[in-house]
Amino acid sequence: MTEHPIEFEFPDITPWRAGNAGTEFVHVLESTEPGPVVMVNALTHGNEVSGAIVVDALLRHGLKPRRGTLILSFANVAAYVSFDKDRPFKSRMVDEDFNRVWSRLDQPGDSVELRRARQLRPFVERADLLLDLHSMHDDCVPLMLAGPxxxxxxxxxxxxxxxxxxxxxxxxxxxxxxxxxxxxxxxSPKVALLIETGQHWRAASVAVAKDVTARFLVLTGAAEPADLPVDWQQKLPPAQRVVEVTHAVATRQGNFTFVKRHNGQDIVAEAGTVLGHDDDTPIVTPYDNCVLVMPSNHRVRAGVTIVRMGRVV
Known part of the structure; x- marks a missing residue:
C-alpha cells in the first residue's frame, strides 16, 4: 500500500481510446484561425494521475482551440490501467521508463514504452509548444523543469x-x-516544459496541474480564460527563482542510501557534506548552498537518478 492516501478518484479515460487522428488516446483539435501547434500530454508515467485528470477534463469540457492546433494525449496508458493499490508505484511503467527512450526511437529494440513513443513521435514533432504533466513519488513543492x-x-x-x-x-x-x-x-523556436505538480496522490497536485495547464493554454493562444473552468487558475506566486542543475547522480547498482532523509528543494549549506553512499562511494555536495532537486528517498533500480544538485542563479 502507498504511505500517502489517495485523495482523488482516477478518471476513466476509455471514452478517449479511439482518438481522432489515427492513434489511440490522441486527440487533435483544429481551429480555423492560424496559430501554433500546442500539445498537452498526460501519463508519461502511468501513476502520475493529476495530468490525466486535467486532460480528461479538457476533453469532457469540449475545449476547442481559439488559434492553431491543440493536441491532447495520454501517453503510457498501458501502465495506467495496470494500477494496483497494493503496489501503486509499479504502474509507473510496464517495461521501461517512457521518458528515457527518446534517444532510441530509430534504434533496434522493442518494449511497450518504445512502441508507444514511436506512435506519439509524429505528434510530439509536430508540436511547437509542449506541456508534459508529471507528479512525484515524495511530497515536494511543484517544480517546472525547463530543460537546459x-x-x-x-x-x-x-x-x-x-x-x-x-x-x-x-x-x-x-x-x-x-x-x-x-x-x-x-x-529551433520549439519549446517544451515539464511540470512536476507535487506528490502523486495529493489533491494539491491536481490543483497545480489545472492552474499550470490553464495558464499555458492562455499564454500560447490556444484558449482564453473564459474557455476554461473558472476555478482552475490560482493566485500567482510573488516571484520565481531558477535553480540550475549541475550534477545528476545515478546509482550504479541500485544500492544508494542517504545519510538522512531529504526533502525536495532542501538547501545544504556546506560544500563537501556527505549526502549518502552509492555502495561504498560517498556522494557529497559540490558547493555551498546546494539545492537538492527531487531526491529519491526510496530504493530505485540501477542507473536511475537518485538526486540532482543545483544552485540558485
Missing amino acids: LQKGVDLARRVGTPIDIIRDKGHPSGRRMRDHGGFGDPD
Missing part, C-alpha cells in the same frame, strides 16, 4: 508559476520527451 536551454526558462517565467524553475539536462539513462527534436535544439 534559455528558451525553456523564458517560457516558464511567462507561465508565471510555480516558484521553482529547474534548468537541467535530464538523466544519464536516456533522453526525455521534453528534450526531443526541436525542443532540445537551441536554434
Whole structure:
C-alpha cells in the first residue's frame, strides 16, 4: 500500500481510446484561425494521475482551440490501467521508463514504452509548444523543469508559476520527451516544459496541474480564460527563482542510501557534506548552498537518478 492516501478518484479515460487522428488516446483539435501547434500530454508515467485528470477534463469540457492546433494525449496508458493499490508505484511503467527512450526511437529494440513513443513521435514533432504533466513519488513543492536551454526558462517565467524553475539536462539513462527534436535544439523556436505538480496522490497536485495547464493554454493562444473552468487558475506566486542543475547522480547498482532523509528543494549549506553512499562511494555536495532537486528517498533500480544538485542563479 502507498504511505500517502489517495485523495482523488482516477478518471476513466476509455471514452478517449479511439482518438481522432489515427492513434489511440490522441486527440487533435483544429481551429480555423492560424496559430501554433500546442500539445498537452498526460501519463508519461502511468501513476502520475493529476495530468490525466486535467486532460480528461479538457476533453469532457469540449475545449476547442481559439488559434492553431491543440493536441491532447495520454501517453503510457498501458501502465495506467495496470494500477494496483497494493503496489501503486509499479504502474509507473510496464517495461521501461517512457521518458528515457527518446534517444532510441530509430534504434533496434522493442518494449511497450518504445512502441508507444514511436506512435506519439509524429505528434510530439509536430508540436511547437509542449506541456508534459508529471507528479512525484515524495511530497515536494511543484517544480517546472525547463530543460537546459534559455528558451525553456523564458517560457516558464511567462507561465508565471510555480516558484521553482529547474534548468537541467535530464538523466544519464536516456533522453526525455521534453528534450526531443526541436525542443532540445537551441536554434529551433520549439519549446517544451515539464511540470512536476507535487506528490502523486495529493489533491494539491491536481490543483497545480489545472492552474499550470490553464495558464499555458492562455499564454500560447490556444484558449482564453473564459474557455476554461473558472476555478482552475490560482493566485500567482510573488516571484520565481531558477535553480540550475549541475550534477545528476545515478546509482550504479541500485544500492544508494542517504545519510538522512531529504526533502525536495532542501538547501545544504556546506560544500563537501556527505549526502549518502552509492555502495561504498560517498556522494557529497559540490558547493555551498546546494539545492537538492527531487531526491529519491526510496530504493530505485540501477542507473536511475537518485538526486540532482543545483544552485540558485
